[in-house]
Amino acid sequence: RRxxxxxxxxxxxxxxxxxxxxSFCIGLLHAAYATSATGMVVSMCEEVQRPATQVPKALVGAILLNMLCGLIFLIPICFVINDISAVINDxxxxxxxxxxxxAIGNEVGAFVLxxxxxxxGIFCGTGCTTAAARCTWAFARDGAIPGSRRLKFDSVNQKFGLPLNAMMLCWLVQVLLGLIYLGSSAAFNAFNGSGVIFLTLSYVIxxxxxxxxxxxxxxNAQFNLGKLGWFANAASIAWCAFAIPLxxxxxALPVNQSNMNYACVVFVGGLVIAAGWYALKGKQYDGPRTTETTEVLARQPSHVSATRKNSGHG
Known part of the structure; x- marks a missing residue:
């Protein structure tokens, strides 16, 4: 024991x-991957009562809870690590x-734990899929996803009260990523790493x-940090400018085909596709579109606020 x-x-x-x-900074990628999706809480705004106050509370609460649970989990793990090189080369x-x-001495006990x-992880994946589906639906509603009208990614299923087609698209992407992992772990890690980079870029803009x-x-915001907000913004911009290339x-070094980080390739490819789509369809954008619902529907968590009509521009 350590x-x-x-x-x-x-x-x-x-x-x-x-x-x-x-080397320490390079290792931050895994921590960033674990916490980078915290901002996806914003995707649930249209299903939250008083989102102007409740969503910021959820964001801060998620970070604090993640930190607490992470320490409770990781500290005991660090105490029972015997041979780091064996773990790395497993x-x-x-x-x-x-x-x-x-630590336990047998594989059965390790499996049970x-x-x-x-x-x-399954619960986490469910939450990520839920938030990603709402984000996909919002993008599709604004016409930002090719074929969204024809494939009804911008619609809400009246029976289930959720953006079912958008959720199925997210599910399909997850399945494809799983198949990629079976073929090449380097390619899978490239998509994972690029996801962190894309989220970081979306946060800093x-x-x-x-x-x-x-x-x-x-x-006139509900939460205004005053002068401290300037420091928080400057620190966020500086961190993101450092983190994206990082x-x-x-x-690890030396770099070979198996440990090369191809996230930059996926990132640049995504930017090229997004830029091309914007060049073709950007002038037709008339959003962001908003939705309206009655107070009664707003109190029913099983309903998405978009179950009503598109009401115009925000």
Whole structure:
């Protein structure tokens, strides 16, 4: 077992990167992947009562809860890590089962302890799919997804009260990513890593617009940090400017075909596709479209606020 000095103060560089501080920064990709989807809570705005106050609370609460649960989970794991090199070189590529198996001494016990993590992963995937479906539906409603009208990605299923077609599209993408993983883990990791980069870019754009426009739109906001908000915006912009190229770096040296980080390729490809679509259809954009509903429907969580008509522009 490891002692507290190693758990809270130990630092080992096994990636080949130097100096050690840069190796630490490279390792932040995994932490960023675990928390990067926090902002997807905003996708649920149209199904939340008083979203102007409740959604910010959910964002902050999710970050604090993630931090607490992460520490409760990771600190004991760090205490029972025996051989880091064995974990890194485990043929399964899954560190948690390897750590638990080494700590317990048998694979059956490790599997039993892994089951709750798998269940949590299923719940997490359900939540991510729910938020992604709403985000896809909102994009489709604005005409930002090719073929959205014809394939009804912009519609809400009246029977289930949710954007079913948009959810099926998200499900299909997940299945395709799973098939990619069976063929090439490097390609799968490229899509995963590019997702973090895309989310980081999407977060910094509104922050930068607000910052460079003097934060005028936030004058009467429900949550106004005042002068501290300037610092928060500047820190966010600086971090994102650093993180986007950082997360495109390979995780280890020397670089070979298997450990190369191809996220930058997917990222640039996504930008090219988005730019091309904007060049073709950007002038036809007349949104963002908003939806209206009655107060009664707003109180029913099973209904999406878009079950009514498109009412015009926001």
């Amino acid at each position: 002692n507290a000095a190693w758990v809270f103060g130990g630092f080992e560089v096994n990636s080949g990167w130097s100096p050690p501080g840069w 043929p399964t590529g899954q560190p948690l089962p390897a750590i638990l198996s080494s 892994t089951v709750p993590i798998i269940i949590l 509104p922050v930068a617009i607000s910052f460079f426009s003097g934060r005028k739109a936030l004058t 997360f495109s770096m390979p995780s």
